[in-house]
Amino acid sequence: xxxxxxxxxxxxxxxxxxxxxxRRLAAAVALGLVGALVLYGLVVGPRPDFAEALGTIxxxxxxxDALALALPSLLLLLRLMRPDAKAGALALWLFAPLVLLxxxxxxxxxxxxxxxxxxRLVGQNMRYCTxxxxxxxxxxxxxxxxxxxxxxxxxxxxxGALAGAAAAGLxxxxxxxxxxxxxxxxxxxWYPLATLVCAAAGAWAGRRFLAW
Amino acid sequence: xxxxxxxxxxxxxxxxxxxxxxxxxxGVYRRLLEELGRSxxxxxxxxxxxxxxxxxxxxxAVQETLLAIHLKRHTWDPGQRxxxxxxxxxxxxxxDAMRRRGARRAEPLEDFQDFLPAPEEEDPHxxxxxxxxMETLNPRQRDIVQSISLDGQSIAATASRLNMTEVxxxxxxxxxxxxxxxxxxxxxx
Numbered sequence: 001x002x003x004x005x006x007x008x009x010x011x012x013x014x015x016x017x018x019x020x021x022x023r024r025l026a027a028a029v030a031l032g033l034v035g036a037l038v039l040y041g042l043v044v045g046p047r048p049d050f051a052e053a054l055g056t057i058x059x060x061x062x063x064x065d066a067l068a069l070a071l072p073s074l075l076l077l078l079r080l081m082r083p084d085a086k087a088g089a090l091a092l093w094l095f096a097p098l099v100l101l102x103x104x105x106x107x108x109x110x111x112x113x114x115x116x117x118x119x120r121l122v123g124q125n126m127r128y129c130t131x132x133x134x135x136x137x138x139x140x141x142x143x144x145x146x147x148x149x150x151x152x153x154x155x156x157x158x159x160g161a162l163a164g165a166a167a168a169g170l171x172x173x174x175x176x177x178x179x180x181x182x183x184x185x186x187x188x189x190w191y192p193l194a195t196l197v198c199a200a201a202g203a204w205a206g207r208r209f210l211a212w
Numbered sequence: 213x214x215x216x217x218x219x220x221x222x223x224x225x226x227x228x229x230x231x232x233x234x235x236x237x238x239g240v241y242r243r244l245l246e247e248l249g250r251s252x253x254x255x256x257x258x259x260x261x262x263x264x265x266x267x268x269x270x271x272x273a274v275q276e277t278l279l280a281i282h283l284k285r286h287t288w289d290p291g292q293r294x295x296x297x298x299x300x301x302x303x304x305x306x307x308d309a310m311r312r313r314g315a316r317r318a319e320p321l322e323d324f325q326d327f328l329p330a331p332e333e334e335d336p337h338x339x340x341x342x343x344x345x346m347e348t349l350n351p352r353q354r355d356i357v358q359s360i361s362l363d364g365q366s367i368a369a370t371a372s373r374l375n376m377t378e379v380x381x382x383x384x385x386x387x388x389x390x391x392x393x394x395x396x397x398x399x400x401x
Binding site: 001002003004005006007008009010011012013014015016018019021081082083084150151152154211212 | 233234235236238239241242245246249253271274275278279280282283284286287288289292296297299300301304334342343346357360361362364366367382385386389393397
């Protein structure tokens with residue numbers, strides 16, 4: 001086929017319905033959250049002392065950490081859907097949850113006696129944490145990948161990994177209300193591990209489904 | 213952030229043309245794709261030459277780029293100039309085409325916009341993979357693409373020849389172009 005012939009076919013192709021990248025991504029977040037909430041409602045649920053816990057700084061910090069990961073990841077994803085995107089300063093905001101966690105860990109090490117460190121780090125349910133966060137992240141990640149297929153990311157693998165991190169952030173936000181472990185020592189160890197699992201799954205999905 | 217917004221949109225002819233195309237002006241779209249294709253061809257030829265690859269696959273890279281421009285045109289932000297967006301797509305596709313030819317490391321590519329002053333015409337003898345990929349389409353799709361591209365028939369003429377509605381022909385054409393893009397992608401991996 002000659003290029004001029006291909007152009008004739010392309011020009012004859014009708015103008016499609018306009019695609020709104022932002023709306024697609026927002027719809028994916030909403031849809032994915034519904035899936036995660038169903039899982040949360042069926043098997044996870046809030047912890048019994050949820051109301052009292054809300055008044056404690058360690059508990060609240062978990063939600064701030066989760067949002068500090070989810071929000072910049074989602075904003076960056078929206079940008080990376082365009083092939084000529086530059087990550088720019090927005091990418092630096094991905095360090096925000098790490099800085100926040102590191103500061104909380106330092107504070108915890110200062111206020112808590114040394115023999116408490118290890119029990120707090122190990123916590124009560126690290127295995128449940130590292131399985132349930134990826135489980136709840138899965139529907140969000142799947143919805144994000146479907147939405148991202150409308151885009152043309154320069155680096156499909158990295159973009160997928162970022163989608164995994166965003167999904168993990170949102171799932172952590174839900175899971176934090178269940179988790180009985182509030183110490184930053186626990187949160188800084190097991191939540192990032194769960195996030196890495198999600199990012200790895202996202203990287204795989206990105207290479208597989210976001211290539212164009 | 214990406215490129216600065218266009219100060220005066222009238223400065224950027226291609227952006228205006230793409231807007232008209234997306235509003236349904238087929239003639240302008242065809243002219244835009246022809247112009248873009250000539251500059252992409254010059255860019256691809258330079259990249260292939262620098263990587264010491266022959267010219268044989270240049271036309272494939274051009275066609276893949278044009279198809280990607282077409283299928284992904286909704287990722288262009290109309291508040292930005294069209295050139296940098298085309299450059300990003302062309303780089304992506306030219307590097308893919310070079311990898312397929314066995315180039316290990318992508319040499320740094322020159323910017324698409326450096327080739328605006330020296331566009332290149334298509335080599336009339338160039339063969340492309342597209343012909344082979346057409347065989348992955350189902351017979352009806354192939355018939356429609358051939359009728360419109362090779363034989364230069366209109367949608368209406370194709371529809372009446374195949375005894376289909378015009379809408380059905382348009383839908384089939386769109387699906388065919390999408391699967392052509394997918395087939396190209398598979399041939400990369």
